[in-house]
Amino acid sequence: MFTISLGSRVRKSPFFEATVKAGVRNFSVYNHMLMPTGYGDPQAEYWRLINAVAIWDVAIERQVEIRGPDADHLAQALVPRDLSNCRIGQGKYAPLCDHAGRLINDPVLLKLEACRYWLSLADSDILLWARAVAAERQFAVEVFEPDVSPLAIQGPKAQAVARDLFGDWINDIRFFGFRQTDLDGIPLLLARSGWSKQGGFELYLQDGSRGEELWNKVWEAGQRYAMGPGTPNAQERVESALLSFRSDTDDDCNPLEVGLERYLDLAAPAEYIGKSALQEIARQGPRRRRVGLLLDTQPMTPCQQPWPVSYNGQPVGTVSSAVWSPRLEHNIALALLNIEAASPGTAVDIQSPERILSAEVTDLPFI
């Protein structure tokens, strides 16, 4: 148990004071900002997400805004998908790659209006990446971080909370779709999205001075649906096999290794960074695969660092996340393994800090 130091270098979220009042106990740092990671009762937080609705401070999903005459050109250069058919109000999950096809982030791209986009980021400095590409290509764009901080409501009752707050029109929003709106004058973008498979919305607050006000309104509306505090949930996300960029990936990882083929438009005429490298990887087939592992052990605490995996005595990769699954009543893990050990049914050994664990490779997602 170590204490996290607070200081000016690591920013606080606009919802920070609200999370403190709600009893936040644990933090990590993500995109140079404090990220709440627990309120002291992991089981209650898990079942709240599965059965009711949780409110999450995810302001750490920072935005990069791209705006100006060449915004379409820059967005298309950065995103390995065909954006020619991207509509205003549509979000697209986008595994950003560098010129060698390495995964460098997996944001959602939001098309806000003609020549205006947000990239809603995982944990890397895509602001620098996008500015470098824009400047080197002399694109006429502004690239900056706007005053935008998402607040998520996740779980089966999130729909009801959103309807009570905003009205029946929210039923028309499709997955990753969004609309600009406000809540009693608090400007926000409402998107059907979030880092769980339990359904829900993200409220992209557009005035950092009104974080506590927004949190309180959402909290109040959620009380009749048993809303309580939560955070991106390790157990649920492993069960659902959502990618955690930087946990499940290393510097050399490409999107085909981690199961993101369907988010790449490799055959489209659109030109983007990394396209030829990704086409070559697709031709040869990836050398590694992200897989599930079923572990034969008692309930355990989540792993705190990568665990080496071996197959027939040879190292074949690492476990990135291992958790007890309350719904499967089984220990499960995510691993990136060499292709020869990645077929379902393969028996592998895991070197945990205490001892060797036996495990079996399985398909994803678990649930």
Place this chain on the structure above:
Amino acid sequence: MFTISLGSRVRKSPFFEATVKAGVRNFSVYNHMLMPTGYGDPQAEYWRLINAVAIWDVAIERQVEIRGPDADHLAQALVPRDLSNCRIGQGKYAPLCDHAGRLINDPVLLKLEACRYWLSLADSDILLWARAVAAERQFAVEVFEPDVSPLAIQGPKAQAVARDLFGDWINDIRFFGFRQTDLDGIPLLLARSGWSKQGGFELYLQDGSRGEELWNKVWEAGQRYAMGPGTPNAQERVESALLSFRSDTDDDCNPLEVGLERYLDLAAPAEYIGKSALQEIARQGPRRRRVGLLLDTQPMTPCQQPWPVSYNGQPVGTVSSAVWSPRLEHNIALALLNIEAASPGTAVDIQSPERILSAEVTDLPFI
């Protein structure tokens, strides 16, 4: 007091186990890695740095290696200094800027050999930045993070510890100079550098599996000089006015605002990113200045977030760090202020969370 969550996304240093055994209590996250920030006795840690020698895990100073036929071209493109006279074995402090002259990191550039460099980084993903520039310009270079983790010894007795460990030749290393060597077979680069003004060395470990072994050897050699554990020290660095990138800077900050003019070669023929923007800023004069503030208050805990500063009732900037100075026996702070409030002797008000503090602008460094 909040607990920091441990997991695969935030890497551990090769010295992590050694710091735990030495009693580390507090962490932050820096370059996606756990950074020790305290061992539970701030005053002992401060005076150890001032009077004796401290051992610091600064593996979070990650390296970007640039290697290959165009390495000189890429290094010169990234660094706003004339590298034509840079010698092998020489380090140069380098305020990296983007095309608009904004400060994006302040590493030390180390020239390892012909066509081979390291950038020893502050907290931003310069790996992405350097790869973008290299690829967009089609430079023939490799850009990657090598297995390198610095361990620092800082304080007036660091010289004696280094001499006992390595021999008298270390007297010949000039500030920011370095030499490749080893310690009983542990490969490392020894540099006269470190993030304090108390003097010392950084041992750039080049085999991550041997962190605890290196720590123990250095620790043992340090015992006759009263060595103990420490971390980059907030009080000493404010007294010395060392720049903390991202604490003392914001996204729009340029190196002239924070006193780094002398590390820019604006008139040299060398071409680098941001040169014309920096020349224009120099012509017009910066609009803000990093200054010191003397505060009239009792001893206080370091500030945990930026504090607004006003002058004649108008907002003029923010305090980034405020600490009690044990040597000055005075509260001191660093602030970035609009030029009209940045002259020594100016009286300003600081909005701390509890109350308004009166302060006077002063020159840097404090000591």
